[in-house]
Amino acid sequence: MPQLNSVLLVGGSGFLGLHLIQQFHVHSPHTKITVFDIRPLPSKLSKFFTFDPREIAFFQGDLTLAQDVSKAIRQSQCDAIVHSASPMHGMAQAIYEKVNVEGTFNLLKVAKEEGIGAFVYTSSAGVIFNGQDVVNADESWPYPEVHMDGYNETKATAETAVMKANDPAGSGFRTVCLRPAGIFGPGDRQLVPGLKASAELGQSKYQLGDNKNLFDWTYVGNVADAHVLAAQKLLDEEARDEVCGETFFITNDAPTYFW
């Protein structure tokens, strides 16, 4: 197993971010974990988490500011960066452009300058979605000419930049993009709260399509576990070529794996 001494989790205070901490804590116990986020880590966690948030190094900062990112990368002395920061669904296009595009470009630039070896980006399965059915797609499925919305468009732009930045033979900067679809599990701030809000407003009597639509939902612990494996693989001299410069859809295998 390759040695991952220190990982920087950008967006680590979020729903997926807390599960990233948990999965690194459990599966890579010797790795120092540092979180970089615009909002603080919660001081109290639910029973699903076994780490103590007071023992996690934390930098509060904005991904779009080079000096904030640079300070966190230098002080954490990280070997790998996992970038899972993004605005939530339903925001204005300008916010997605600012954080997903400018922020990711900024993070890539600083990470390269600081000589980081491994960069894992949390993309989204939505990068290939334009509202039409997607059946039996694999990672060769092209981006649509017109994206579903600003969120997915900017995730695709960021993903493209992350893949282009992959440069194993030159600077040694290795990148991979992971594409979950819907994520569910403890701490979710969008799916269940959104359904609950709709139900409370009585918005339960509409139907999309023929009511046989399928959608892919993945347990958050599995999505986080995939990130740990991706970071480890990027640092593994023998296995890194299998993943670097690639995108991967992330979904559940049956049965769902709960840590």
Ligand code: NAD
């Ligand atoms: P979340 O909102 O809970 O977490 C995102 C985190 O990013 C937050 O803690 C937020 O404070 C941080 N952040 C936002 N802007 C920032 C900035 N400028 N600087 C620093 N930090 C900033 O969202 P999540 O559901 O945990 O999503 C995590 C990642 O997974 C995102 O990249 C999202 O696009 C992707 N994703 C989520 C889902 C889903 O169903 N939740 C599905 C597919 C992909």
